[in-house]
Amino acid sequence: MEGSLRSKALKGVSWSAIDNIAGSGIVFLVGLILARLLSPQEFGLIGMITIFIAVSNSIINSGFSNALIRKVDASDKDYDTVFIYNLIVSLLLYLVLYACAPLISQFYNTPKLTVITRVVGIVLIFNALGIIQYTLLAKAVDFKTQAKISIIASVGSGIIGVGMAFYGFGVWSLVAQQISRQFLNSLFLWILNSWRPSFQFSKRSFRELFGFGSKLMISGIIATVFQNVYYLVIGKFYTPAILGQYTRAEQFNNIFSQNLTSIVQRVSYPVLSTIQNEEERLLVAYRKVIKITMMITFALMLGMAAIAKPMVLALIGEKWMPAVLYLQIMCFAGMLYPLHAINLNMLQVKGRSDLFLKLEVYKKIIMILPIVLGVFLGIEYLLLGSVFTSFISFYLNSYYSAALIKYSTLQQIKDILPAFAIAFLTAIVIWPLSLLTWNNWIILFLQIAMGTIIIILLYEKSNINEYKELKQAVMPFIQKIYK
Numbered sequence: 001m002e003g004s005l006r007s008k009a010l011k012g013v014s015w016s017a018i019d020n021i022a023g024s025g026i027v028f029l030v031g032l033i034l035a036r037l038l039s040p041q042e043f044g045l046i047g048m049i050t051i052f053i054a055v056s057n058s059i060i061n062s063g064f065s066n067a068l069i070r071k072v073d074a075s076d077k078d079y080d081t082v083f084i085y086n087l088i089v090s091l092l093l094y095l096v097l098y099a100c101a102p103l104i105s106q107f108y109n110t111p112k113l114t115v116i117t118r119v120v121g122i123v124l125i126f127n128a129l130g131i132i133q134y135t136l137l138a139k140a141v142d143f144k145t146q147a148k149i150s151i152i153a154s155v156g157s158g159i160i161g162v163g164m165a166f167y168g169f170g171v172w173s174l175v176a177q178q179i180s181r182q183f184l185n186s187l188f189l190w191i192l193n194s195w196r197p198s199f200q201f202s203k204r205s206f207r208e209l210f211g212f213g214s215k216l217m218i219s220g221i222i223a224t225v226f227q228n229v230y231y232l233v234i235g236k237f238y239t240p241a242i243l244g245q246y247t248r249a250e251q252f253n254n255i256f257s258q259n260l261t262s263i264v265q266r267v268s269y270p271v272l273s274t275i276q277n278e279e280e281r282l283l284v285a286y287r288k289v290i291k292i293t294m295m296i297t298f299a300l301m302l303g304m305a306a307i308a309k310p311m312v313l314a315l316i317g318e319k320w321m322p323a324v325l326y327l328q329i330m331c332f333a334g335m336l337y338p339l340h341a342i343n344l345n346m347l348q349v350k351g352r353s354d355l356f357l358k359l360e361v362y363k364k365i366i367m368i369l370p371i372v373l374g375v376f377l378g379i380e381y382l383l384l385g386s387v388f389t390s391f392i393s394f395y396l397n398s399y400y401s402a403a404l405i406k407y408s409t410l411q412q413i414k415d416i417l418p419a420f421a422i423a424f425l426t427a428i429v430i431w432p433l434s435l436l437t438w439n440n441w442i443i444l445f446l447q448i449a450m451g452t453i454i455i456i457l458l459y460e461k462s463n464i465n466e467y468k469e470l471k472q473a474v475m476p477f478i479q480k481i482y483k
Contacts, residue, residue, distance in 0.1 A: 040244030090128030130186035157181035249326035257334030
């Protein structure tokens with residue numbers, strides 16, 4: 001049983017990683033090309049409506065996906081009920097967004113946002129059509145199929161976006177990229193998944209699933225609002241160009257922080273849910289997930305902070321220089337995102353969506369401080385405040401999950417501290433190279449090479465079991481490459 005669970009988890013992590021790395025990697029590369037073809041202002045226009053799309057998608061999902069994943073004996077009627085709900089709500093929200101588009105453009109004092117909002121809003125319907133198909137794949141830990149779909153959608157939408165940008169369509173190339181990616185994603189979810197709705201709506205299923213999912217929905221809406229509120233604040237109180245700089249910094253930050261969070265969240269939740277009633281096994285698996293995840297996260301995020309300047313200038317050019325400082329600050333907040341996700345997953349695994357909701361309320365109240373700082377003192381203070389709230393959020397998340405699994409905040413800190421120390425020391429050593437006036441590509445190569453060598457040597461000298469396990473898991477893949 002233990003071997004089966006480990007095998008399932010490893011397979012899930014492998015394909016989830018391929019999905020995120022390939023899909024997001026392609027989107028990231030496309031973003032780099034678009035950043036060279038388009039201006040910060042054009043990226044800022046899309047950033048202005050991001051919060052409205054994100055909140056709408058959160059309402060459409062309503063926590064039902066997690067409720068279905070957690071329900072061991074979910075029936076076809078359960079899936080049909082959620083599908084019908086998702087579709088109806090997406091249509092209603094699109095109509096609301098369409099009607100409110102002029103108000104959004106007035107809020108930002110940017111008239112062209114009316115038509116942009118109405119067109120981008122179509123992604124809500126495409127997203128709703130694919131939620132159940134995605135949930136079924138996630139429940140089966142079938143990330144292989146998801147990886148294929150993600151790659152197809154990312155490549156297809158990337159070609160459309162870059163092609164339109166090259167021919168001078170400006171902000172509409174970004175609009176087309178977003179819509180086509182969600183359309184292709186939902187289309188191939190249907191093509192490669194056998195489930196089809198029979199349109200049976202059950203009030204009983206709805207009440208049961210909504211009982212658990214409603215709290216996650218409210219939590220998700222609150223989290224989504226505050227995750228994207230910086231777009232709202234920067235778009236309102238600064239210029240579209242500054243918001244564009246922020247979105248580019250966030251894209252670099254997300255390539256590691258959000259993708260690692262997504263990989264861990266997508267795999268650990270369904271896998272840990274299968275042993276939710278076996279306390280000892282759950283604790284052992286939970287600690288291992290945290291140690292290995294943070295070992296990788298600290299190395300990547302602190303390393304990115306150290307190489308931010310040559311990386312940004314080499315990849316997207318001098319016009320994005322303000323994004324360097326934004327990115328460096330974001331890395332210190334983003335390095336804890338996977339840890340937040342793991343602790344929150346435990347609340348869901350244990351069925352405590354009530355605590356999940358309570359936590360979101362507490363954390364978002366704390367987030368008001370950096371928002372106020374951003375409005376009155378500047379965007380840098382807003383970002384510094386987000387680092388502070390990230391550490392406070394970790395404490396709150398770990399405090400509540402500790403009561404369910406007997407794994408305290410202090411124990412978590414002790415478990416991840418060695419990995420942080422090694423990554424921080426490595427970053428401190430390689431950062432001064434970014435001050436050189438050499439070619440940015442040369443500096444970037446030297447920093448990455450030196451950082452890789454230093455961190456491997458430090459781990460080889462350490463006695464961290466998780467590093468040895470990770471090394472044993474990775475070495476066969478490396479050996480295959482060189483054969």
